[in-house]
Amino acid sequence: MEAERLRAMIASAKAGQAEGYEALLAHYGPRLYGYFFRSTRSHHDAEDMLGELTLRLVRTLKRYDERGRFEPWLFRIAANMIRDRIRRRKANPKPVSLSVEGAGGDAMVDRLPGAARPVDAGMLAAEASEELNEALDKLDATTREMILLRHFGQMSFKEIAELFECPLGTALARVHRGIKALRRVMGGTDERAEG
Amino acid sequence: MNVLKDEGYERVARWLDGDGLALTAEERAVAEELRRDESAVGSLLDTPPPGRALDRARRRANVALKGRVPRWRVGLLGGAAAAAAAALVAIVLFPAPEPPPTRIAANPAPRTTGTAFLAALNALATEDEIDTLAGDLDEIAADIVLTARPELHDPVMDVRIDMLEREIDEVYDALAWPSEG
Numbered sequence: 001m002e003a004e005r006l007r008a009m010i011a012s013a014k015a016g017q018a019e020g021y022e023a024l025l026a027h028y029g030p031r032l033y034g035y036f037f038r039s040t041r042s043h044h045d046a047e048d049m050l051g052e053l054t055l056r057l058v059r060t061l062k063r064y065d066e067r068g069r070f071e072p073w074l075f076r077i078a079a080n081m082i083r084d085r086i087r088r089r090k091a092n093p094k095p096v097s098l099s100v101e102g103a104g105g106d107a108m109v110d111r112l113p114g115a116a117r118p119v120d121a122g123m124l125a126a127e128a129s130e131e132l133n134e135a136l137d138k139l140d141a142t143t144r145e146m147i148l149l150r151h152f153g154q155m156s157f158k159e160i161a162e163l164f165e166c167p168l169g170t171a172l173a174r175v176h177r178g179i180k181a182l183r184r185v186m187g188g189t190d191e192r193a194e195g
Numbered sequence: 196m197n198v199l200k201d202e203g204y205e206r207v208a209r210w211l212d213g214d215g216l217a218l219t220a221e222e223r224a225v226a227e228e229l230r231r232d233e234s235a236v237g238s239l240l241d242t243p244p245p246g247r248a249l250d251r252a253r254r255r256a257n258v259a260l261k262g263r264v265p266r267w268r269v270g271l272l273g274g275a276a277a278a279a280a281a282a283l284v285a286i287v288l289f290p291a292p293e294p295p296p297t298r299i300a301a302n303p304a305p306r307t308t309g310t311a312f313l314a315a316l317n318a319l320a321t322e323d324e325i326d327t328l329a330g331d332l333d334e335i336a337a338d339i340v341l342t343a344r345p346e347l348h349d350p351v352m353d354v355r356i357d358m359l360e361r362e363i364d365e366v367y368d369a370l371a372w373p374s375e376g
Contacts, residue, residue, distance in 0.1 A: 021256040025249060033244035047248040054252040058259040132239050151237045157208035169205035176204070176225065179232045186239065 006070060014061055025054065028071075032078055035152035039082045039145070041133045049085075053078055075153030076163060079145060086141065135185035143178035150175060197225045 009027070012020025032053060036046035056077055064073055136144050142164060149155045149163070161171040199207065199221060207226045210216045218226060 016260055018257050018260055021260070022253055025252055025256065029249045029252060030241075030244050033248055034240060034242040037242045037244075038240055043245070043248075046242075047245070047251065050244070050248055050252045051255045054255045055259050058256055128239070129242065147236075148240070150233065151240050156212040158212050161208075167201070167205065168208045169201040169203075172204045172208035172211070172229075173199075173201070175233075176229050179229065179236055182236050183232050186236070 007066070010061070010064070010066070010070060013057075014064075021054070021058065024057070028074060031152045032074075035075065035078055035148055036082070038133070038136060038148050038152075040085070041137075045085075049078075049081055053081060056081075069159075071153055072155050072159045072163075075149055075155065078153070079149060079163065082145065132182075132186060135182050138185065139178050139181065143174045146171060146175050147178050147182070197221060197228055199225055 009020050009023040013024055014020070029050065033046050033050050036049040036053075037043060040046060040049070057074070060077070064070065136147075139147070146160050146164065149160060155163070157168055157171050157175075160175070161168045164171065166174075203219075203222050203225070206216055206218060207222050207229070210218055210222070211226055211229070
């Protein structure tokens, strides 16, 4: 997005105009949703967290300093929400309900024997999405978050290193190894390029 | 997979971030490999949000913007709505003592009390009342989330926040599909 347009959106939102927030949501909402979904593995939680982040945005946007890039600022809030959630879930593990949905939005109860349905394109896509979630689950939490923030937050390695308080080379090495592992699990590794 | 020493990874990171460095052949190979892999995995990661997720976020922004001046408008609601809102606040903030935990009854009670709340919600008469109630729920949620800072970590408050989140989810579900309530 052109810097000028982004500046106008932010200025409008800071002035308390709904149009400004709507423009920011239209632009960043899908990526934030994707980030929350891949972090929580739940459409329900992703929707909930997008709503929560919107509230935080309304309350904290005035603190955003225009000299810094907006995207890392925004995704840092999102990343902190994910960290809080992980911390809370660890402290209070939640029983899994049969109504918990899978990647395609289907409930676990639908996956019980006897609930079989005809295969369609949507199911195949949901299955691929679930496979990717499982592959992400196999990564350690920090590497997973780094990869997701690189993609959805379009963060530079410098910004990732600052957020995770690690050396620049470590941030790149983690992303490199993690993303390679993901490709391997997803069956997409280009063996010729492996050398 | 190409592997470098820490120094090499740092140089590749700076190069990918836009620094004009001259990379060695090994470093360039890692940079290209990473770009290729990020691009391949990135296309799989994208997940389009359902329309209602963005609608709900927009609505929350609008409510929060309006909520800057009037807060706790529950008092302006009609009888049923005020009762429902009061019930929710009471359920979440002042829950009844829980029985001793057992392996089976790990899930706390609010689901049941939430049912009573939803019954009251279903009696709401007008869309304005529902909007006002939804606005107050958002305010409550935002207040609790924003005041529950990590350094003030309290397991009891954590449980209550989780409960509040679930209750609000149920309300939103009921608002989205009132005929199913």
